[in-house]
Amino acid sequence: MTTDTVSPGRRVSYRFNKIGLMSLCIILAWALVAFLAPLLAPYPVGKIVNFEFYAPMSAKFWMGTDYLGRDMLSRVLMGARYTVGISLVAVALACFMGVALGMMAAVLGGWIDTVLSRLMDALISIPSKLFGLVVVAGLGSSIPVLILTLAVIYTPGSYRFARALAVNINAMDYVVVARARGEGLGYLVRSEILPNITGPVLADFGLRFVFIVLLLSGLSFLGLGVQPPFADWGALVRENLGGLSLGAPAVVFPSLAIATLTISVNLLIDNLPRKIRDQGA
Amino acid sequence: MANIVEVRNLKVEAVTDAGRVVTIIDDVSFDIADGEIVALIGESGSGKTTIALTLMGYARPGCRISGGSVKLGAHDMAGLGESECARVRGIEVAYIPQSAAAAFNPAHTIMDQVIEVVRIHRLMPLRDARAKAIELFKALALPHPETIGERYPHQVSGGQLQRLAAAMALIGDPKLIIFDEPTTALDVTTQIEVLRAFKSVMQGKKIAGVYVSHDLAVVAQMADRIIVLKGGTIQEAGATEQIIKRPGHPYTQALINAVEPALFAGVNAKEEAAKPPLMEVSNLYAGYGGFLDKGLPRLLAVKHVDLRVPAGHNLGIIGESGCGKSTLARAIAGLLPAVTGNILLEGKALAPYARHRSREQLRQIQIVFQSADTALNPSKSVSEILERPLLFYHGMTRRDRAKRVGELLDMVKLPRGLGNRRPSELSGGQKQRVNFARALAADPKLILCDEITSALDTVVAAAVIDLLKELQRELGLSYIFISHDLSTVRAICNDVAVMYAGEKVEQTSPDKIGQAGGHPYSRLLFDSVPKLDQGWLDSLKQDEALIEAYAVR
Numbered sequence: 148m149t150t151d152t153v154s155p156g157r158r159v160s161y162r163f164n165k166i167g168l169m170s171l172c173i174i175l176a177w178a179l180v181a182f183l184a185p186l187l188a189p190y191p192v193g194k195i196v197n198f199e200f201y202a203p204m205s206a207k208f209w210m211g212t213d214y215l216g217r218d219m220l221s222r223v224l225m226g227a228r229y230t231v232g233i234s235l236v237a238v239a240l241a242c243f244m245g246v247a248l249g250m251m252a253a254v255l256g257g258w259i260d261t262v263l264s265r266l267m268d269a270l271i272s273i274p275s276k277l278f279g280l281v282v283v284a285g286l287g288s289s290i291p292v293l294i295l296t297l298a299v300i301y302t303p304g305s306y307r308f309a310r311a312l313a314v315n316i317n318a319m320d321y322v323v324v325a326r327a328r329g330e331g332l333g334y335l336v337r338s339e340i341l342p343n344i345t346g347p348v349l350a351d352f353g354l355r356f357v358f359i360v361l362l363l364s365g366l367s368f369l370g371l372g373v374q375p376p377f378a379d380w381g382a383l384v385r386e387n388l389g390g391l392s393l394g395a396p397a398v399v400f401p402s403l404a405i406a407t408l409t410i411s412v413n414l415l416i417d418n419l420p421r422k423i424r425d426q427g428a
Numbered sequence: 429m430a431n432i433v434e435v436r437n438l439k440v441e442a443v444t445d446a447g448r449v450v451t452i453i454d455d456v457s458f459d460i461a462d463g464e465i466v467a468l469i470g471e472s473g474s475g476k477t478t479i480a481l482t483l484m485g486y487a488r489p490g491c492r493i494s495g496g497s498v499k500l501g502a503h504d505m506a507g508l509g510e511s512e513c514a515r516v517r518g519i520e521v522a523y524i525p526q527s528a529a530a531a532f533n534p535a536h537t538i539m540d541q542v543i544e545v546v547r548i549h550r551l552m553p554l555r556d557a558r559a560k561a562i563e564l565f566k567a568l569a570l571p572h573p574e575t576i577g578e579r580y581p582h583q584v585s586g587g588q589l590q591r592l593a594a595a596m597a598l599i600g601d602p603k604l605i606i607f608d609e610p611t612t613a614l615d616v617t618t619q620i621e622v623l624r625a626f627k628s629v630m631q632g633k634k635i636a637g638v639y640v641s642h643d644l645a646v647v648a649q650m651a652d653r654i655i656v657l658k659g660g661t662i663q664e665a666g667a668t669e670q671i672i673k674r675p676g677h678p679y680t681q682a683l684i685n686a687v688e689p690a691l692f693a694g695v696n697a698k699e700e701a702a703k704p705p706l707m708e709v710s711n712l713y714a715g716y717g718g719f720l721d722k723g724l725p726r727l728l729a730v731k732h733v734d735l736r737v738p739a740g741h742n743l744g745i746i747g748e749s750g751c752g753k754s755t756l757a758r759a760i761a762g763l764l765p766a767v768t769g770n771i772l773l774e775g776k777a778l779a780p781y782a783r784h785r786s787r788e789q790l791r792q793i794q795i796v797f798q799s800a801d802t803a804l805n806p807s808k809s810v811s812e813i814l815e816r817p818l819l820f821y822h823g824m825t826r827r828d829r830a831k832r833v834g835e836l837l838d839m840v841k842l843p844r845g846l847g848n849r850r851p852s853e854l855s856g857g858q859k860q861r862v863n864f865a866r867a868l869a870a871d872p873k874l875i876l877c878d879e880i881t882s883a884l885d886t887v888v889a890a891a892v893i894d895l896l897k898e899l900q901r902e903l904g905l906s907y908i909f910i911s912h913d914l915s916t917v918r919a920i921c922n923d924v925a926v927m928y929a930g931e932k933v934e935q936t937s938p939d940k941i942g943q944a945g946g947h948p949y950s951r952l953l954f955d956s957v958p959k960l961d962q963g964w965l966d967s968l969k970q971d972e973a974l975i976e977a978y979a980v981r
Contacts, residue, residue, distance in 0.1 A: 320802040320803035321802065321803050321804055321805045323763060323795075323797070324795065324803060325816075326763060326782060327761045327762065327763055327782055327790070327795050328790060328817060328820060328821075329782060329785070329787055329820070342808070343805065343806065343807050
């Protein structure tokens with residue numbers, strides 16, 4: 148007993164570094180905007196407020212006006228609501244389904260694992276844009292359809308990721324001990340495996356959110372996403388594409404919005420506090 | 429005799445994750461004469477490998493040689509830059525790692541890797557290098573020395589690979605060779621041949637060596653002098669003879685005592701046989717892989733095993749890697765369903781699958797694994813880990829659980845304050861105690877101990893064994909104690925079963941094992957365990973036919 152030495156505990160905090168903090172602030176700002184958009188927008192979103200279309204930036208219209216002469220600032224702020232909102236719900240659905248099924252497959256193994264995995268393989272083999280195009284073309288574009296389509300497209304990736312992590316944890320002796328104790332699936336998944344994969348799963352959540360933002364913007368750019376008179380950022384880029392040759396700022400700001408959001412999420416993942424990142428790493 | 433190595437006031441610092449600088453080697457000085465083998469011995473964390481690596485001018489990532497000098501011939505390895513060190517490594521000093529399997533690249537032939545040093549340093553034409561390698565293979569008593577170099581690492585056995593790693597180190601004619609626990613991962617019957625090969629080559633070529641090990645008995649065979657380390661400082665240094673016969677330092681004495689623990693004070697065997705058995709296993713078969721036509725698995729790991737454990741007694745199961753001893757434990761615990769055979773607990777048959785057994789049956793048999801690092805969930809605190817079985821089997825309230833966790837920690841002699849810590853904040857011995865306390869929390873009748881002391885330092889392991897015995901007296905437990913280490917098993921078991929290739933070849937009392945009249949494999953196993961005696965290896969005579977039949981070399 149006297150020879151047992153206590154290793155000094157590693158005390159790591161939840162503190163963010165500078166880049167992490169900055170990107171977190173940008174993300175929170177966009178989330179706030181998405182939440183409060185109607186209050187923040189200076190003009191009604193669908194209303195033509197200026198006779199001049201593709202107007203330059205001015206004190207009255209901070210981001211200029213669009214191809215019909217609507218205030219760009221109001222439209223970008225409202226666009227945040229669609230882009231961030233739809234993407235967030237879709238990514239939450241995708242990750243929840245993927246992680247839950249992935250852990251289940253890893254713990255149960257056998258034919259359940261095989262069937263689930265092959266099903267996901269089949270799903271992942273369909274190109275995501277094509278899948279989105281077909282579903283939206285078939286069912287028509289509404290927000291629930293969009294959310295479900297995006298979630299289904301990104302579930303297999305999340306499933307594979309979670310399953311790979313869970314298979315490793317499942318082989319650990321503490322899981323074997325829990326099995327020998329007679330624990331059921333629920334306890335094994337919730338209490339033994341999930342806490343040890345949260346770090347990577349969170350990172351994957353962020354990454355997948357970025358993919359979904361980009362795919363949603365892509366679909367809207369093709370005219371299959373959010374339908375007029377409402378518009379998410381992708382749709383805003385498309386609507387005002389004609390202004391590019393006229394030097395109008397209308398097309399730049401929605402693009403900038405997409406860029407700031409996705410880059411910030413990526414930077415945040417890279418700079419997560421150690422405490423979160425190390426969970427199960 | 430001139431000194432090939434002179435280490436003076438060596439200091440190595442490491443930076444912890446929290447950014448704190450700690451001194452892990454403090455003021456270490458020693459010499460190695462030409463052709464002399466010096467052993468560095470100590471428990472894990474004593475700094476023995478760190479010191480050995482400084483002789484190559486190397487410090488592991490996060491570590492730094494911060495003071496002193498390491499003279500190797502004309503060079504001061506502590507002061508050389510990386511590229512200068514690289515010129516010295518391989519021709520002046522060479523290294524034999526613990527795990528040769530991890531040191532060889534599986535994608536290249538053995539010969540290409542053995543002569544790599546020659547190629548890098550442009551020592552001689554490659555044709556000569558190959559011829560020299562074959563000479564070394566012969567000197568190391570490798571089979572088929574002419575052609576073994578054409579094979580890939582996975583095509584030779586572990587013991588052979590370890591000797592091939594030695595050939596790789598020797599090819600550049602170094603003046604000093606560093607052995608980093610080269611036989612720790614090998615079975616005892618394999619270890620002998622490797623040690624013999626090392627010894628004869630080192631004596632033949634008059635090369636100086638540093639032998640890093642935690643095993644005093646092995647070191648006694650190899651080294652001329654022993655340096656005992658603890659916590660990064662030298663405790664005692666002296667000739668091998670003096671250290672093992674007349675140790676001066678109490679720590680050295682503790683190490684020596686732990687090598688050959690006292691035999692278990694056996695209970696009368698006849699009395700034992702009359703008691704009703706707690707656990708009875710008969711005609712058990714278990715294995716892995718898909719099933720063949722006859723209903724047997726593709727790889728049969730346990731064949732026709734019968735066991736009987738009377739209440740309150742301990743059964744040891746001993747055998748070398750791959751003999752099926754861990755598979756047996758898994759089959760008893762229901763983790764790997766037995767193909768056929770009966771497992772009876774107090775006369776009642778147990779289902780092959782754990783999930784078909786009742787919670788009460790599961791409670792009575794608990795299993796404790798070798799590696800406490802992977803056996804404790806890193807994201808839970810010690811008390812959370814201990815509380816789960818209390819809730820699961822006994823349905824205790826929160827307050828009862830907290831009280832019982834305190835008692836359990838007392839039982840395994842850990843301070844109660846440890847309950848809030850996470851496993852990563854505990855030492856190896858403490859983790860293994862928590863691991864054991866979790867099994868105790870179920871109030872079991874039988875505990876399956878699968879190599880529970882193998883990952884621990886000798887002194888810590890001895891303390892864990894003492895604890896196990898004490899708890900048995902108090903709680904009336906039975907253990908099935910699985911190990912590859914004969915002396916540990918003999919220290920705690922009433923009965924020892926020897927397994928070989930999936931079958932139980934013999935079961936006797938611990939004092940009779942390896943005696944004349946026993947099974948030949950048991951005798952071979954018994955003879956192969958190194959003794960704390962300098963002349964043991966040289967005087968050891970083993971029956972060639974026995975080795976041929978049973979040892980994997």
